[in-house]
Amino acid sequence: MKFSESVERVEPSATLRISDLASELESEGADVVDLSVGEPDFTTPEHIRKEAKASLDRGETGYTPSAGIPDLREAIAHKLRQENNMRVERDEVVVTPGAKQALFETIFSLVRDGDEVALLDPAWVSYEAMVKMSGGELNRITLDPETGFTPGDVNLAEHVSDETRLMVVNTPSNPTGAVFSEDELREIRDLAVDHDFWVISDEIYEKITYGAEHHSLGAMDGMRDRTVTVNGFSKSYAMTGWRLGYFVAPDEVRQQASKVHSHSVSCATSFAQRGAVAAVDGPQEPVEEMVEAFESRRDVLVDALEDIGVSMPEPEGAFYAFVPADTADDAALCEEILQEEHVATTPGSAFGVPGYLRVSYAANEERIKEGVERFGSYL
Ligand SMILES: Cc1ncc(COP(=O)(O)O)c(C=O)c1O
Numbered sequence: 439m440k441f442s443e444s445v446e447r448v449e450p451s452a453t454l455r456i457s458d459l460a461s462e463l464e465s466e467g468a469d470v471v472d473l474s475v476g477e478p479d480f481t482t483p484e485h486i487r488k489e490a491k492a493s494l495d496r497g498e499t500g501y502t503p504s505a506g507i508p509d510l511r512e513a514i515a516h517k518l519r520q521e522n523n524m525r526v527e528r529d530e531v532v533v534t535p536g537a538k539q540a541l542f543e544t545i546f547s548l549v550r551d552g553d554e555v556a557l558l559d560p561a562w563v564s565y566e567a568m569v570k571m572s573g574g575e576l577n578r579i580t581l582d583p584e585t586g587f588t589p590g591d592v593n594l595a596e597h598v599s600d601e602t603r604l605m606v607v608n609t610p611s612n613p614t615g616a617v618f619s620e621d622e623l624r625e626i627r628d629l630a631v632d633h634d635f636w637v638i639s640d641e642i643y644e645k646i647t648y649g650a651e652h653h654s655l656g657a658m659d660g661m662r663d664r665t666v667t668v669n670g671f672s673k674s675y676a677m678t679g680w681r682l683g684y685f686v687a688p689d690e691v692r693q694q695a696s697k698v699h700s701h702s703v704s705c706a707t708s709f710a711q712r713g714a715v716a717a718v719d720g721p722q723e724p725v726e727e728m729v730e731a732f733e734s735r736r737d738v739l740v741d742a743l744e745d746i747g748v749s750m751p752e753p754e755g756a757f758y759a760f761v762p763a764d765t766a767d768d769a770a771l772c773e774e775i776l777q778e779e780h781v782a783t784t785p786g787s788a789f790g791v792p793g794y795l796r797v798s799y800a801a802n803e804e805r806i807k808e809g810v811e812r813f814g815s816y817l
Contacts, residue, residue: 447570448692451563456772460782471809472799474782478757480676480724483724490680490713501709504700506533506684510711513718514684517557522641523657524667530686532696535640535706537670537683537698542568544666544685545604549574549638553603560587560773560789562612562640566720572754578790585773586751587614587760587791589622598629603693604636605629607655610643613789614760615736617665619648624658626729633671636691642683643756645674645725650754656686663688673756674725675717680710690738732757734804735799741808746814757800760786763817768792771776771816779812 443666453474456582460470505511511531518526534540541564549555551573557565559580569576579597581589592730598605607626619628630637634770639655656665670683687695739754739759765771767787772795775781786794799806 440611442487442514444573448567449566449584449773453563453771453784454767456776456782456784459776463776463780466779467559470776471781471801471805471812473799473806473809475798475800476758477678477800478673478676478728478732478799479802480728482675482677482680483717483720485720486560486677486713489716490709493709494713497526498590498708498712500708502705502711504705505529505696506531506710507622507708507715509777510715510718511563512719513715514686517718518604518667518686522644522654524654524668524686525662527688530689530692531684531691531709532687532699533682533684533706534670534699535681535683535703536672536702537575537640537668538564538670539681539703539795540670540683540685541565541638541640541715543698543702544638544668544687544691545569545606546572546693546698547810548638548666554601555556556598556602556605558605558607559791560613560786560791560794561606562608563788564628565606565608566790572632574603577770580791581614581616583762584751585616586753587616589625590629594625598633598635600633601773602633602635604638606638606640608640610647610650610652611758611785612643612756613758613784615756615758617647617652617754620651620653622670623653623655627658627661630664634662634664635783636666636782637661640668642668642670642673644759645731646731647755648736649786652755666691671714671717676728676778677717678719680707682706682714683759710793721781735801735803738803739797739799739806739810742810746810746817755797759799760789760791761795761797761817763793763795768794771795771798775813775816779816781813
């Protein structure tokens with residue numbers, strides 16, 4: 439049977455094999471330590487849940503305007519002005535079902551057949567799939583392992599040209615937890631301006647940092663008209679199941695992406711958007727508490743890794759560590775660790791850089807220690 443070429447170009451997610459195997463082992467009664475998950479293990483803060491329930495009880499169960507309810511778009515624009523120093527008006531914000539949808543709509547709109555799209559490796563798995571579905575060609579640039587995979591000593595200028603159409607930047611990063619410095623982002627800004635390319639800045643982990651400061655590319659001189667800023671509620675507010683994200687983009691891009699949006703999803707869920715207004719406008723202490731918990735888990739993980747002889751630059755954000763493993767076949771290693779030791783991790787090759795395991799520390803401290811003890815001998 440023949441299927442769409444766009445879809446056939448994409449491989450099923452490499453992480454699926456691991457999660458299927460983990461579920462299989464669990465169903466056989468194994469005690470699997472799951473360090474592969476990409477979501478906070480907290481429940482959405484109560485004041486956010488309360489707003490969504492109240493919205494449901496008011497009967498707000500219909501479609502909303504395609505770009506989102508005005509209150510949420512205004513709240514997001516205000517947040518971006520206050521926290522990110524961006525010049526953003528309400529009408530420039532589009533609310534999407536998850537940041538993933540925002541990324542898909544904007545990549546699909548910007549990338550034409552054969553366009554070169556630069557990814558900074560290791561890069562989150564879905565960028566590759568989205569670029570391929572859009573017909574783009576990947577230009578994979580491996581970042582500097584010495585700095586924990588920031589641009590560091592990599593001369594990015596050698597890797598981009600006037601042919602580059604788009605670069606996707608993700609800081610803090612999934613899978614490395616790296617946070618790019620302001621200077622590193624300025625270098626990216628200079629290249630984007632010199633070579634006239636677009637940048638998608640995926641800032642979904644912006645609030646989850648441990649001392650390092652997050653900077654928004656869209657706020658830098660020369661970037662407002664060439665940056666799509668993507669963000670969402672899943673990670674900062676523990677709202678993965680709500681499916682809520684957003685993007686801010688210059689008019690031309692927004693108009694094109696809004697066509698994809700309205701013809702595919704219509705709008706984001708009505709009462710979930712009400713909850714999101716409470717997330718942005720309400721108390722931020724629950725976010726601070728979750729970040730504190732993640733930081734302490736990060737420390738537990740780094741110490742546990744040191745105890746087994748693995749040293750690496752300390753991740754400064756998100757809730758992942760990209761741990762060096764002494765093998766090129768990291769997929770086989772991941773499977774072996776899962777089969778033998780019942781610990782689930784994700785192979786680095788899924789993110790474009792083999793020889794590593796991505797370890798998520800969105801798990802409690804005892805489980806993190808136990809997981810590392812179990813797979814220690816394999817590293
Ligand atoms: C880097 C990055 N961007 C975007 C997303 C998408 O998040 P969501 O669609 O839940 O908002 C994720 C989720 O894992 C992610 O890690």
